[in-house]
Amino acid sequence: MVPKVGINGFGRIGRVVLRNALETGDVEVVALNDPFIEPHYAEYMFKYDSTHGRFKGDIKVDGKDLVIDGKRIKYYQEKDPANIPWKDSGAEYIVESTGVFTTIEKASAHFKGGAKKVIISAPSADAPMYVMGVNEDTYAGANVISNASCTTNCLAPLAKILNDKFTIVEGLMTAIHAYTASQKTVDGPSSKDWRGGRAAAQNLIPSSTGAAKAVGKVIPELAGKVTGMSVRVPTVNVSLVDFTVRFAKDVTYDEVKAAIKEASEGPLKGILGYTEDDIVSTDMLTDPHSSTFDAKAGIALNKNFVKVMSWYDNEYGYSRRVVDLIVFVSKKDAGQ
Known part of the structure; x- marks a missing residue:
C-alpha cells in the first residue's frame, strides 16, 4: 500500500518533496499545510519554479484544495501543528519541512491531528537521524525521525x-x-x-x-x-x-x-x-x-x-531521499 503523506511547510523543500512524490509515485501526498501561503498562491508557486522549471502536469484550485493531475490534495493553513486535521485526509506520514518544529517535542504536535509518523526534513537536536544507504537499517520504530541535512x-x-x-x-x-x-x-x-x-x-x-x-x-x-x-x-x-x-x-x-x-x-x-x-x-x-x-x-x-x-x-536529491525514507519506514512499520 502506498504511504499517504502530509507536508507541513510549502517552501523550497516542501514543494520539491511534492514534485518528487508525483514523479516517483512511491508515496501519495494527500494534504498540505502552510499558514503563510493561500491556495492560489500555492498553485502559482508550485507551477512556476525558477530553479527546476515549470511543473509539467496539471494543477488548479478547487475550493480551498489543490487538484494536481486530477487528484485532490487537502490544503490547510494552520499555524499550530496540533490543529492540522491530518486524519481527515488520511495522511499518516508527515513531512515536517517548516524548519521550525525540528525537535521531538515540537514535531510530536502533529500526532494530535492523527499523524502516525513525522519525518523532519532537517537535522534534529534529539530525533534519530537516518541517511539512506548509510544507517536506515538501524531504524527501530521511532515516531519522530530526521532525514538529516x-x-x-x-x-x-x-x-x-x-x-x-x-x-x-x-x-x-x-x-x-x-x-x-x-x-x-x-x-x-x-x-x-x-x-x-x-x-x-x-x-x-x-x-x-x-x-x-x-x-x-x-x-x-x-x-x-x-x-x-x-x-x-x-x-x-x-x-x-x-x-x-x-x-x-x-x-x-x-x-x-x-x-x-x-x-x-x-x-x-x-x-x-x-x-x-x-x-x-x-x-x-x-x-x-x-x-x-x-x-x-x-x-x-x-x-x-x-x-x-x-x-x-x-533541493532535489535531498527531497528524493525524504520520499525514499518514508517508503522504507512504512515497509518496516508494516513488518515487510
Missing part, C-alpha cells in the same frame, strides 16, 4: 565507503553550498551571523555547518574524526562537498575511484552517482542522487592523504 546526505555515503574500504583516521569537509532562502538579496540585518547578512549573489560567505559532525551520528565509528565548514556561493542551487581525508591504509586515488564506482553500481545505486565527465554545477540540476562523485575533480597527495569531490542538488 542535504550536505550530510551527500557526505555520509561517501564517508561510509571510504571508511569501510580504507579506514578513515580523520577528515575535513568544506561544503561549497548554493545560497538558500535564509540569506539576503542585499546586505541586511543578521545579528547572530554577521557574514550571513551580506548579499548572497555578490559574495563568497564562509559559514558554519553541523553536517560533517552529523556523519558521526549516522556512522558512530567516525564520531570525533570528521568535521567541516561551509562556504555559501553565488549560485541558486547545486552544491559540492570537498572532503579531504587521511586513511589508515595505503591507497591510490585509482583505488578510491574504483571503490566508489563499485558502490555506485551496487548497494548505493540510485543514492550515490559516479561521473568521469567534465561537468559543472548546472549539469546536476534536478539530479535525484544524494551524492555524485566527480572522479576527475579529486586528487591524492600521497598514499594516505586524499581529496574527493562530490556534487549534490541540495
Whole structure:
C-alpha cells in the first residue's frame, strides 16, 4: 500500500518533496499545510519554479484544495501543528519541512491531528537521524525521525565507503553550498551571523555547518574524526562537498575511484552517482542522487592523504531521499 503523506511547510523543500512524490509515485501526498501561503498562491508557486522549471502536469484550485493531475490534495493553513486535521485526509506520514518544529517535542504536535509518523526534513537536536544507504537499517520504530541535512546526505555515503574500504583516521569537509532562502538579496540585518547578512549573489560567505559532525551520528565509528565548514556561493542551487581525508591504509586515488564506482553500481545505486565527465554545477540540476562523485575533480597527495569531490542538488536529491525514507519506514512499520 502506498504511504499517504502530509507536508507541513510549502517552501523550497516542501514543494520539491511534492514534485518528487508525483514523479516517483512511491508515496501519495494527500494534504498540505502552510499558514503563510493561500491556495492560489500555492498553485502559482508550485507551477512556476525558477530553479527546476515549470511543473509539467496539471494543477488548479478547487475550493480551498489543490487538484494536481486530477487528484485532490487537502490544503490547510494552520499555524499550530496540533490543529492540522491530518486524519481527515488520511495522511499518516508527515513531512515536517517548516524548519521550525525540528525537535521531538515540537514535531510530536502533529500526532494530535492523527499523524502516525513525522519525518523532519532537517537535522534534529534529539530525533534519530537516518541517511539512506548509510544507517536506515538501524531504524527501530521511532515516531519522530530526521532525514538529516542535504550536505550530510551527500557526505555520509561517501564517508561510509571510504571508511569501510580504507579506514578513515580523520577528515575535513568544506561544503561549497548554493545560497538558500535564509540569506539576503542585499546586505541586511543578521545579528547572530554577521557574514550571513551580506548579499548572497555578490559574495563568497564562509559559514558554519553541523553536517560533517552529523556523519558521526549516522556512522558512530567516525564520531570525533570528521568535521567541516561551509562556504555559501553565488549560485541558486547545486552544491559540492570537498572532503579531504587521511586513511589508515595505503591507497591510490585509482583505488578510491574504483571503490566508489563499485558502490555506485551496487548497494548505493540510485543514492550515490559516479561521473568521469567534465561537468559543472548546472549539469546536476534536478539530479535525484544524494551524492555524485566527480572522479576527475579529486586528487591524492600521497598514499594516505586524499581529496574527493562530490556534487549534490541540495533541493532535489535531498527531497528524493525524504520520499525514499518514508517508503522504507512504512515497509518496516508494516513488518515487510
